[in-house]
Each structure stands twice: as structure tokens, then as C-alpha cells.
Amino acid sequence: MKTSGQKTLLAGWGANCRVECFVTRPQFSSEVEACLDRNGTVARGLGRSYGDCAINSDRQVVVTTTMNRLLGFDDLTGILTCEAGTSLESIIETFAPRGWFPMITPGTKFVTVGGCIANDVHGKAHHAQGCFSNCVDSMTVLLANGDVVTASRSENEDLFWATFGDMGLLGFILTATIRLRQIETTYFHQKSIKANDLEGMMAVLDEHDHSFPYSVATLDVFATGARLGRGVLTVGDHAKLSDLSPRLAATPFKVSGAPKVTVPFELPEVTLNPLSMRIVNAAIQRIQASATPLGHYEAFFYPLDKVAEWNRGYGRRGFTQYQFVIPFENGLENMRKILTAILSSGELPFLNVLKRLGKESGGILSFPREGYTFAIDFPIRQNTPALLKRLDAMVIDAGGRIYLGKDSYTDAVAFRTMYPEVDAWLETKAKYDPSRVFTSNLGRRVGLS
Template structure:
């Protein structure tokens, strides 16, 4: 067991930055020893955007060395692995066998523990739901040093509270997952150029029943009759018989290691209104692809093609602001929100729009409605604007994704997630002494008083 070193840590948005003592457990014994050092939060590959896996002046257990496969049942497609295993490691190992993760977010560089803590979702939420739907059970190191198994039938309260629970109930050690059988690693896709918000909502209503995967890029700077315009991309897993001959020779092709990288933090002035408008035109062109068949790497993980792309926002960092609102009055509320963003003086970039299916869990983010994720560089304007945006989302009956949040106030969080009291009762049961803490737990009041 190693001694802890103090480091500056941040999430993927490089905001906020906090000095934390880091440890790197390699096994169950290490993890239990690290628990005895003080208050701790588990961390994976650091792809949560905000302060979910930083712990000012406390301990952070970086669990990426807990990344071993334990059992594989090919008959049923069930994998048991340590929680530090990444989606990329699963794809590289099981993709050639004809298996892929059931739920894929926008990056493959996420650990299973992180996927559970944030209850990640992807382009198929309206069909497949969130990550909880592919997890059969997991083991977790609790505050008293014991290890519990949690499933839908055993310690069910602990099971459900961990999905979206931000790692605040313990250190997840292992998990049993259901993978998806595939004939190819390609997707058959359709791209539709969208004129405005009316057209966007009509297209989603028309096509979501026929395509398992759907996601839209929206030009958040557009105004007037073009408000809500962009490109809608739809897709289904491609069958071997559907592939053109030039792809059939290697139907389970894997991704190559990317050589592209952003080597340093770009100057803050690079992203401004003019450059974002230019980049939006490039994104619209790329998204509106005429290709009928596309590899999973481009379909699921387009940004993974550029290493350290988060440095493009400069040292000031950025936030990803993701909300979901109900479909009732959805057009009216989305119009008002998009108008607020366009007039805010902030610089919205990489704006992703989806329709979500039914929600589940306690602090899990998704519910049936519309979700928009926007990247904002951190500025003084942004820090004064987001509370106004929070209030609008709340008034629309919506909430923010805690797995990406960096700025939400405690009172607004509790209004958005009134079920937090149910979660707090489970926290009191399993961690009454607040052994598991983080910056976001203190910011949102997710600690025992």
C-alpha cells in the first residue's frame, strides 16, 4: 500500500481544480487500507466533467489499476470484471468475438465503476435505457470495511442508490455485466438536415420508432426561423448481410489508437463567436454524412479521435451543461432555453440533442423527455448566466445531469431531485460517518449533517 501524494485534480472540463491526496489501489486489500486514511472518493479515468471525482484536501482513490477480467460466460454474454476496467478494454477484448457493451456514452474512456456512479446513457436511451439495465450485480467496499454484493434482489436499496450516486456510498470493486451480441462493428445510419426546432421534434417523432440510435447536433447560435436547426443522425446496428463487399472482409473491425492530440491548452481567445460559427458550419457538414455504413468509433465516439481535446477550451476550462425536460410543453420551453443561450453572450459549442426514454433509479438523471448537452467555456458571464438557466430548467420541470454538473446550487439541486431524501436515508444506513465524500457532495449537501 503506497503513501498518498497531493496533486491538483480536475474533471474533464478542467474546472474546478482541487488539491487532493491520491492513492492507486491495486486490489481489495489496498482499497480497504486507503479507506482507513480518511475521507475518500473513487475515481476512474477522469471523464466526469466537474467536481465529482475530486476531494479538496481529502483522498481520491484512482482505481484504474483494478482492471482485470474475472469471468466470461460466452453462452449468455455475461462478463464479470473489476470496476476499473474501461469500455475500451471491453471492446478491444470482446469486439473480435462479436460482443460490444450494451450502453455506450460519448466516450469509450470510462470505467465500469464510473459508468455505474453516473448511470451513463447513450444514443439509444429511448430503447435501451441507462447503464443500470446491463448491470446484473456488483460488489462494493462499504464504510465499515465490509464488502457487500448488491443486485436487484440482494441489498436492492444499495444497488439502486449507486446508479447516479456519484460514488458516495462506497468503492465499487467488481461488476457482472451483460454484453450485446453483434454481427458487425458497423452501423447503418441516416442523416437528416434539420431546418428548425419544429422540424427537429417532428423528425424525432417520425424516426425514433424505426431507429435504435438517434442523436442531433444543434446550432445553439441560430436565431429566429433557424432556431433549433442542425443535423439529426439515426442508426441501427448493421447485420453482416447488409454490409457492402469492401467491409465484409473484416466485419468486426476494431478502432486504431489515435495519433491526433491537442498537445497544450489553447489560448482562451481561440473560441469566440466568429470561430464557433465557423466550426459549427464544419460540424454541420461532417454530421450530414452521405455514408450509409459507419464504424462504431465514428458512430459512438467521434471525439475520441482527438486525444486531450478538452485542452481546446484553454486553461480556464469549460463545463458541459446537460439538462432534461418533459415532453409536455417541450417546444415552448426548448424555444425559450435556446433563445436564452443565443442571447447570453456565452459561447455554446458541441451542442447535442436527444430524446430520452423512461427513467429509473433514485439520483439517476434520465427521464422521458428532451435532453440537450452544451459545452460552455468558463467565463464571468457564464458564472452569472447558469443560475438563470438552472431556474428556467427547473420551472420547466427539468433537472441537470449530476455526472457533468460543476455549478449547480444545493437548493436548486434539491428542488430538481426531491427524491434526494430517499437517497440520503440510504447514505445514513451505509455511510453515517461520511467516509465517502467529494467536492460535489459538499456543494450539493449530499452528506450527513
């Protein structure tokens, strides 16, 4: 049987793996079942997952971005029902002027609701507010057999919880009902705290764990030895109308426009060198350290969204973001070992964030668990895969795991060690997708499809 769709070269946001897929773009949720390819298919939203979870070599990819309709909203409760291809950007543009904002958001608004569910995304407030699953009341899912079912905490709850973090491998999310957060403004209180070393950074992270719901640190990747872990922690919370100056209070629900800067093409690899990265790293540290007391949500949540196609800055070979979480127990010692391995590797680690995570969600394959999480970008070079394999072993030794939404290289053995709940998930997979219709490069790589 011939695979349906238009043959297209696709990659994840990291652009480190480019494969030909057969792309289908249904206009309505009702059209998805008819175009579903039983030879193997996966859904794809805006393509912001970094690795290979939304690519499918020589198989079908169903792009959801034209299925982005808002189906219902309650102004009293903030409960929104929308199609899964709806972006957080669209939700913000529509509802922020009415005093509502996404409950949970990752570091970009250019993601779909379906993608947020499949990744069970988290943000700067996981320690206080949890994962995206915390704001989802229900979803409708197209199963491999053509049935459309509702999944919630009380209906098909096994499917509901297995879908969070499943990377699109259980079924096709058609719609979701989510809860938004009521706000008085689109501005934030924010504060920057400098730390001179890793011990100091961990201390200020722990100190501000309960005082601010949002917190994220950026480390100086050129600080090694006694200065390892030096960086800036930024904390914040939603500002009230009474907190704004008269000038800001005139437009309390200001919404950002489109990015004003675009990286026009993939930069030559020669532009990625220790000198250029040292310059940009220093600029980032200065910007983080000079945060004003009141800032707009765009700069607070989505600083990289100001530059369209910023991933092109890593060149033709692309990049990977390595994100892991390790338990609080022995966290300082283990983080020191892993950071030392990263920063002494001879690679070119770059953009990074360090955060605390809170309790696990009910999602079987959800990434967050209590502990410290660190994410860092690596331009792909000859020795990068070997370093990542070494880091996997160190994370496993520390009792941690990596984030599939960012991953491009972890193998099935390492993944199973990091996620011992995988057998329970595979039982749910066998129940709802026994023919393994839903598959992807990532699913095959780590043994999920």
C-alpha cells in the same frame, strides 16, 4: 489524522475547477480497504466526468484504473464480470472481435465500468434501451465500515439502486457483473435528416423514436430567430454481416486504434472566439449531414475520441457542459425558451447534442427521465456561472433537472428541487455510510455528503 496519498492537482474533464487532492492508486481490489481514508474519500476512474464529482479538496481520491482485470466471461450469454476500473475501451478491444459490444455506452469509450454505474450513464439509445443500470446484474461494494457486500436486484437492493447515479458517494465499487450485446459487425446503418428549425427538429426526433434505436441531433449554435433549432439528426442501428460490402465483410469486427491526433497543450483563450467557433460549427454540421449509409462504431458513438485531450482546446479556464432534461409536455415551448436564453446570452456555446430520453431507471439519483435532453459546452468566462444559475431556474420551471455527471455549478437548493428523491437517497447514505466517509467536492456542493 494525516490524509493518506500523494498530493496531486486534479480536475474533472471540464478542467474548470482544479484542486489539490491526496491520490492513492491501489493495484488490487483487495488493497482498497487498507488504504481507505476515513477523513473523506472518493473513487476516480479515467476522469471523464466533466465536473467536480471525482475531485476531493485536501482529501483522498482513490484512482481505480489499475484495478481493471477481466474476471470471467460467458461466451453464450455475454455476461462479463470485471473489476470496476475496467474501461469500455478495453471491453471493446477484447470482446468486439468475439462478437460482443457494451450494451449501453456514453459518448466516450474512455470511461470505467465503475464510473458508468456511479453516473448511470446513457447514450444515443436511452429512449429504446435505457441507462447503464439496465445491463448491470450485480456489483460488489466496499462499505465505509470495511465490509464487502454484493448488491443486486435481489440482494441489498436498496444499495444497488441507490448506487446508480450516486456519484461514488455510497461506497467503493470493486467489481461488477454486466451483460454485453451480441453483434454481427462493428458497423452501423446510419442516416442523416436535416431540420430547418426547432419545430422541425422536434418533429423528426419524435418521428424516428421507434424506427431506430440510436438517435442524436446536433444544433447549429449560430442559428437564431426563425432558424433557432436548425440542425442535423443522425439515426442508426447495428449492421448485420449481410449488410456489409465484400471489402468491409473481410474485417467485420474492425476495432479502432489509439487516437492519431492529440491537442498538445491548453490553447490560448484568444482561439475561442465567434469566428473560430462559427468555422468549427459549420464543419460539424457538414460532417453530420454527410453521414454515409454504413459507418464504423468509432465515428458513430465516439467522434470526439479521435482527438486525445480534446478538452485542452477550451483553454486554461476550462469549460462546463450543461445538460438538462425537460418533460415532453410543453417541451417545444420550454426548449425554445431555454435555447433562446443560451444563444442570446453573449456566451460562446459550442458542442451540443439534443436527444429524446425514455422512462426513468430504478436509480434513485439517475438523471434520465422521459423528455427531451439537451447538452451544450460553455467555455468558462466571467458571466458563465450567472447564466447557468438562470438556466437552472428555467429548467426547474419546466419541471426538469440537470445531470450531475456534467455539472459544476448547481447549488444544493436547486439540486433538491430537481431531485425530490434525495431524502430517500440520504436515508440509504445514513444506513451504509453513517460517518460520511465517501465525499467529494460535488457531494459537499449539492448536499449529498
